Amino acid sequence: EVQLVESGGGLVQPGGSLRLSCAASGFIFSNFWMSWVRQAPGKGLEWVASIKGDGSETYYVDSVTGRLTISRDNAKNSLYLQMNSLRGEDTALYYCARVIGRYLDNWGRGTLVTVSS
Amino acid sequence: DIQMTQSPSSVSASVGDRVTITCRASQGINGWLAWYQQKPGKAPKLLISAALTLQSGVPSRFSGSGSGTDYTLTISSLQPEDFATYYCQQAYSFLLTFGGGTKVEVK
Numbered sequence: 001e002v003q004l005v006e007s008g009g010g011l012v013q014p015g016g017s018l019r020l021s022c023a024a025s026g027f028i029f030s031n032f033w034m035s036w037v038r039q040a041p042g043k044g045l046e047w048v049a050s051i052k053g054d055g056s057e058t059y060y061v062d063s064v065t066g067r068l069t070i071s072r073d074n075a076k077n078s079l080y081l082q083m084n085s086l087r088g089e090d091t092a093l094y095y096c097a098r099v100i101g102r103y104l105d106n107w108g109r110g111t112l113v114t115v116s117s
Numbered sequence: 118d119i120q121m122t123q124s125p126s127s128v129s130a131s132v133g134d135r136v137t138i139t140c141r142a143s144q145g146i147n148g149w150l151a152w153y154q155q156k157p158g159k160a161p162k163l164l165i166s167a168a169l170t171l172q173s174g175v176p177s178r179f180s181g182s183g184s185g186t187d188y189t190l191t192i193s194s195l196q197p198e199d200f201a202t203y204y205c206q207q208a209y210s211f212l213l214t215f216g217g218g219t220k221v222e223v224k
Contacts, residue, residue: 050211107160
């Protein structure tokens with residue numbers, strides 16, 4: 001059974017940093033692209049970033065480019081999102097998701113990031 | 118980036134009703150479209166990929182259609198467990214984008 005478990009969310013001040021993690025199990029992690037998707041409170045879904053199975057390619061939504069960095073450690077079956085220079089508009093529930101053919105076929109439960117002073 | 122416009126933003130319906138949700142892309146996406154269902158407090162669930170391919174375990178009352186820029190999700194006979202928010206997502210570009218969502222509410 002595919003399992004994705006996010007962690008690392010919390011309250012952070014504007015301009016601060018946070019690192020999200022996603023522990024994957026139940027599949028061969030290195031064979032799959034992975035993505036982060038976020039959802040602001042009461043709002044819709046927004047794709048944030050994707051990374052290829054071997055980590056050689058990454059893509060980002062324009063609003064986070066240069067501030068958020070997606071990475072992975074295939075030896076640890078883990079996906080990461082390094083979040084720097086955080087802004088209020090980054091407040092959201094962050095989901096990690098497995099990607100098949102650029103479709104998001106399995107999702108974690110999410111970890112909440114709140115950016116506020 | 119490819120923009121996805123979903124309509125309506127909400128729909129009120131009764132059990133047994135036929136419900137149709139549309140999604141329009143800002144450019145042709147050649148069938149690279151998914152539909153997700155999200156219930157309150159839960160993660161989204163992939164229902165349909167490649168515009169019309171039902172995922173394993175998804176009831177056959179759900180169907181997808183469309184081509185070019187215009188796509189449709191149809192629920193043929195709404196069931197109580199189908200009240201939720203539905204999102205489309207284009208997969209034509211590596212820069213994925215979602216529609217704004219359609220909330221299916223009890224009439």
